[in-house]
Amino acid sequence: MGVMLVACLALAAIISAGVTALVWKAGVLDMPGHRSLHDDPTPRGGGIGILAGAGAVAIVLAFLPLPAGSAAAILMLVMVLGGLGAADDLLGLAPRVKFAVMALAALGAGALIGVPSYIALNETLYLALPYWVALAGAALFIFVVVNAVNFMDGSDGMLAAGLIPAGIGLVIAGLAAGQLEASFAGAALAGGLAGFLLFNRPPARVFAGDGGSLSAGALYAGGALALAGQGFSGALWLAPLFILPFLADVLLTMARRAAGGRLDLEAHREHLYQRLIASGWSHARIALAYGAVSALCVLAGLAALQLGGLAPVLAFILMLGVCCALYLLGGRRAASAAL
Numbered sequence: 001m002g003v004m005l006v007a008c009l010a011l012a013a014i015i016s017a018g019v020t021a022l023v024w025k026a027g028v029l030d031m032p033g034h035r036s037l038h039d040d041p042t043p044r045g046g047g048i049g050i051l052a053g054a055g056a057v058a059i060v061l062a063f064l065p066l067p068a069g070s071a072a073a074i075l076m077l078v079m080v081l082g083g084l085g086a087a088d089d090l091l092g093l094a095p096r097v098k099f100a101v102m103a104l105a106a107l108g109a110g111a112l113i114g115v116p117s118y119i120a121l122n123e124t125l126y127l128a129l130p131y132w133v134a135l136a137g138a139a140l141f142i143f144v145v146v147n148a149v150n151f152m153d154g155s156d157g158m159l160a161a162g163l164i165p166a167g168i169g170l171v172i173a174g175l176a177a178g179q180l181e182a183s184f185a186g187a188a189l190a191g192g193l194a195g196f197l198l199f200n201r202p203p204a205r206v207f208a209g210d211g212g213s214l215s216a217g218a219l220y221a222g223g224a225l226a227l228a229g230q231g232f233s234g235a236l237w238l239a240p241l242f243i244l245p246f247l248a249d250v251l252l253t254m255a256r257r258a259a260g261g262r263l264d265l266e267a268h269r270e271h272l273y274q275r276l277i278a279s280g281w282s283h284a285r286i287a288l289a290y291g292a293v294s295a296l297c298v299l300a301g302l303a304a305l306q307l308g309g310l311a312p313v314l315a316f317i318l319m320l321g322v323c324c325a326l327y328l329l330g331g332r333r334a335a336s337a338a339l
Contacts, residue, residue, distance in 0.1 A: 001180070005171055005187045008060055012053030012191025020049030020199050024206045045089070046196050047212020051082050053192030054219060061184055070229075071181045073112035074222030080105045081146060081218040085210035102143055102214075106221075110138035113222055114229035116236050138229070142221040145243060148250040149217030150210060155273055156202035156283035160193040161291030163216055166242040167193065169298035170223045173238055176305060177227060185223025189216060202283040234305055234312030241301040241316045245293045248323035249273065256331075272330050279337035293326065 023045045058075050084101050087093060115134035120126040129137070153159045170186025173179075193216060199206045208216070224239035240247055253271050257263045262270075269278070273286050297319045304315035 001183075002175065004060075004064070005175070005183055008057045008184060009171070009187040009191035009194075011056050011060065012188050013195040015056040016049040016053035016192040016195030017198050018049075018195075019052040020046045020196050020206060023048055024199055045086075045209050045211065046200060046206040047082065047085065047208040047210070047215050049196050050192040050208065050212050050219075051078070051215050053195060054078055054188040054215065057184060057188040057191070069181045070113040070222070070226045071184065073109055074181060074185050074219070074226065076112070077105060077109040077142070077222045078215050078218040082211050082215035085150075085212070085214035089209040089211055099147075102146060103139070106139040106142035106146070107135070109142055109218075109222060110135050110225065113138070113225050115225075116228050119236055120234065138225055141225060141228075141239065142218075144247070144250075145221040145224070146214055146217035148243070148246045149220070150213045151250050151271065152246045152273070153208055153213035153216075154271070155277060155286050156204035157197065157200055157287035158273065158283075158290060159208055159213060159216060160197040160200060161287040162243065162246050162294045163220060164190045164193050164197075165291065165294040165298045166220055167191075167223075169238070169242040169301060170220070170227065172302055173235070173242075173305060174223070174227055177235060179227050179235075182223040182227035185219050185226065189219040189223070192216070192219075202287065204283075234308065237312040237316040238301045238305065241312075241319060242298050243294075244297045244316075244319055244323050245290050248320070248327055252324065252327050272327055272334070275334035276330055279334040293323065296322075 054075070058071070061071055081102065084093075084098060084105075088098060115131070115138040116129065117134060118126040118128045149159070149163065152162060167186040167188075167190030171183045171190065174181070174183030174186060196208065196212070200208065220243060224242065228236045228239045249272050254263060257268070257270060262268075269275075273290065276286060277283065300315045300319050301312065304311035
């Protein structure tokens with residue numbers, strides 16, 4: 001099965017690169033706006049390549065003798081949110097409309113993919129969850145992850161830097177847990193983004209657009225929920241841990257804006273990566289920094305999975321502290337550079 005997963009990752013990368021190249025040649029331009037970190041019109045729609053890579057993996061899955069599971073629900077979530085993002089790219093949907101559709105899609109996907117029945121601290125200490133609480137938590141997880149990925153896709157190479165390690169983490173953790181839907185979702189995600197990265201690495205020749213960022217976020221959220229819903233000890237903590245640098249930036253920025261009375265649905269440039277770029281950091285440096293922290297979170301989670309017991313909980317708490325400390329340190333550096 002490991003060979004098949006590697007083959008699927010490679011297939012997704014090849015298909016994604018080919019389709020993204022066609023999008024680049026088509027030249028549907030993203031014009032710079034008040035929130036943009038680029039100055040020149042750049043082709044967008046690279047998310048079609050990510051979707052195509054995921055679709056190729058889905059076709060392969062249809063011919064494999066795997067037990068019925070949540071793969072169809074994950075693919076449905078990706079297609080719905082990818083279509084929503086593409087519609088926003090073309091038509092400019094109102095934020096409230098987007099969020100409402102995302103919430104409904106997240107709720108439906110949570111019910112179809114499956115939800116964790118308990119929160120485990122170790123193999124013997126856990127808290128059982130009523131179904132409606134677990135479903136609400138699963139839907140909230142999908143909604144937050146998808147939006148976090150969307151918010152963080154604003155710098156060259158950022159989408160791939162944060163999510164390729166997360167996708168590889170899903171592949172390995174899914175194999176360890178016997179949750180193959182999570183593994184194939186991770187392979188599709190990592191492969192699709194690897195192909196897209198050929199054209200999105202700094203300086204980017206094409207952007208993913210909302211269609212790409214929402215598709216990628218849905219792939220991760222669906223695969224991670226399938227992993228957490230398996231119910232083995234520690235799985236629930238790996239789902240947010242693998243994508244913690246993105247979640248920390250978004251949630252801490254929201255807290256910072258709320259403290260300043262600026263919490264609303266309007267686009268802004270107050271995420272840490274945006275402030276660091278404004279202070280002089282290059283897009284390449286930002287992508288490498290976030291990619292390194294993402295890889296560290298994945299390695300910590302996989303090591304904790306092998307140790308078992310309280311290790312996954314402790315790994316999550318440790319890396320949460322690291323991400324918070326880096327956010328505060330980076331914010332101070334950005335503020336001092338702006339003086």
